[in-house]
Amino acid sequence: MNFTMVSYIIGWILQIEAAFLLLPAIVGFCYGEGNKSFVFIVTALASFLLGLIIKLKKPKTHDLYTREGFATVAIGWIAMSIVGAVPFFATGEIPNFVDALFESVSGFTTTGGSILNDVEALSHACVFWRSFTHWIGGMGVFVFIMAIFPIMGGYSINLMRAESTGPAVGKLVPRVQKTALILYALYLGLTIIGCVVYIICGMNFFEAVTTIFGTVGTGGYGVLNTSITSYNPAIQWAITIFMILSGINYSVYFCLIRRQFKDAFSISEVKWYLGIILVSTAIIAFDIRGLYAPADSIRHAAFQVGSIITTTGFSTADFDLWPMLSKSVLVLLMFCGACSGSTGGGMKISRWLIMAKTIRKELSTMIHPRQVKKIHMDGHVVEHETVRATNVYLASYFFIMLISVVLISVDNLDFTTNFTGVVAMLNNIGPGLGLVGPTGNFSIFGTFSKIVLIFDMLAGRLELFPMLIILNPACWKKY
């Protein structure tokens, strides 16, 4: 393993984060919270210097093979989360460091599950930083680095693979740097448009900015204790639409901008995604028709479906009180996840499509034992490697989930809470059911359980393997 190169990149991460930390400092000054801003500036400075020291040792070769790529991303995210937790802790707004780390990881991984009982008590700087971590984590900080500094040449694809979502990560254009730039341009574009729409719908500027960070990053940190419940219907519809837009594969937008409309609308994953949203909304709206007025039930159903399938985690109603059918559909959607190549988390629809097709293929081979059959998607053959990786992904996913459920059972909470809590963390959603439902939060868990959940969040965001590989001792051997 090329340790110097790995630490060199980690150095970059810390320096970039230092730059990001200055934004909440500015916000703090705007709202007259000078002492909070001071904490952010000191953290930024420390992070910058630490990065500088780590970077002192220049790597001899820039080789970064798959294992280095995966390990770098995993360590980078852990380092980033720890630094991100410092301001929460140092300002004294989250007095326990593990809690602060939980909040920071939950932010960066775009989970949005909080340990705070009272969000409104936080300073503006901290609230801003909390939401801003969603935005950074949504598209990914390594993608950001690649967009600005072309430091790794061809090997950077190994970093991109580890950080981006979906079973087969590809490039939009031949160059990694250009691909990263395009992704961030689209991301920024969506953010700005969303922000303007929110303001037009009646949000104030600060809330619009922080909410849009949570929306496009598919994060889910609200600014108010009631999440999105207290906003007017227009805002709720706007958020619904932007959540769903954020869950779409970004190559769709790329095709649209290039005017390749046929290509944009022919991606089967996106069709399924929109189809699932429509059907689930219809089922839930019908199921909860007795609880709300007809227009409201459609709005709540659409919002909740959009929020869960994109793994955002905002809420407009306490769906824990909804009938069983609706709750079951929502739990199913938790597993479903958004499109690959989006900022959303979860299993990703393309993986489910591949697995469904594998099952069909298996059944077909039982009828015709000598049949040769390839799995197709969007007119291309899905390579065996991808199919295999998808199967292994599913297996690892359920392993991690089941073990986590067992581990956090030490806190002796009820099964619904434990199970949906882990599902919500591993899929980067935020709220689950029971005690961790929309009105609850994760402060009920003990320190050990929180650490388990922190691992789950990181594993979920990085799609398991980067986090698993650093647990494998063979990864750390030099030879």
Added chain:
Amino acid sequence: MNIIIVGCGKVGHTLAQQLGGENHDIVVVDKNPERVHGITDELDAQGIIGNGVSYQTLQEAGVEKADLLIAVTASDEQNLLCCCIARQAGHCKTIARVRNPIYNEEITFLRDKLGLDLVINPELITANEIARIFQFPSAVKIDTFSKGRLELIHFRVTKECLLCGIELMHLKESLGFNVLIPLVTRGEEIIIPRGNFVFEEGDIASVVTTPQTATMFFRKIGFTSGRTRTAMLVGGGTISYYLAQRLLSAGINTKIVEIDENVCNELSEKLPDAVVIHGDGTDEKLLLQEGLEKADGFVALTGLDEENILLSLLAKKLGNSKSVCKINRINFNSLLGEIKVDTTVFPRLLTADLIIKYARSMNDSLGSNVENLYRLEDGKAEALEFFVKEASGVTDIPLAKLKMKKDINICSITRGSQVIFPTGNDVIKVGDYVVVVMKHLGMKDIKDILL
């Protein structure tokens, strides 16, 4: 530029590496997913899996916006068809690799009628390269500039030769005339020598001369190699055929040893003057029987790289010949310097060099054209010839006053029929051909030599 490379074999890979390194956007296409991944995992290029002849695949690779398409699949027909389709589908320039001798004889017709911009025949290039070395056996490698008026000759410094142990600034006194040595390779290191540089045994020195002074120079420093009169070729492939043609027409007595009888028959039909021997080229007795000891030149051209290396070592040991070894696949250049094969040729790199030269000269907006490009020492240095089209920061200023980058040597200026080996007082003028040797890579314009 946007460049599409169809075919991800050895040459395709080398091209993607080199052109990608020169800031072009590369899309590679191949039917074999493993080969495509082999490139995209290592290089910053986009991979498309599919048949490069198919219009749909080419469209997916972005042929409409491509500037250059290079077809280097294993099949000549596919390469030609691929270029034709690309021409119809987009506005790109096309380069096809065509290696079958049958097509080669009609290459101008094919090129014009099918609208190709460049047709490359690796075997022919390789044969030409080897033939050129045989004209001057003291050299390891010869790169020509200004249509043959100027040569960059790389040779190994031996213990007996005059250069060994001498300082560069005293070279003129010892020789009695001036030559320019812009580059020396020692082991894996590349040195742009200054006045106090001392030559050592085993260095590969590169000298810039005209062909006339080259003979004088080598006689003076003590290389007493006569003309090549006899040559032995082991392996009867396409390169052997082209090479034998050239050697025979230069009056060199040529023997070809080939194991396959049918190939022998065919060669004998096509090359009535050559001595074609049916037998195993790895049989030491056979080679000795056929006079390996007396041969002036020996070329190992079998299909196996390892066999070629061993054969040329054997030839070196048994005879006193100039031995040339062809290497297709293996990439141990650092090791090859240590074994005592006189010259190794890499068809893969020769092909890539030509294509890269073409790609660099495609940029018409610049004030100069890349006329010739040779990558030296595994691509760690380059020798480039520019044609200066218009006035710029480098023209009409004495060279001593130009603020140039480090590790650059201006070797010669060709003005009309006159070749100038420049000193500080000389100037570059519009219309000159300028040869530059440097450790910087990827220059497209003469202005790039400036800081």
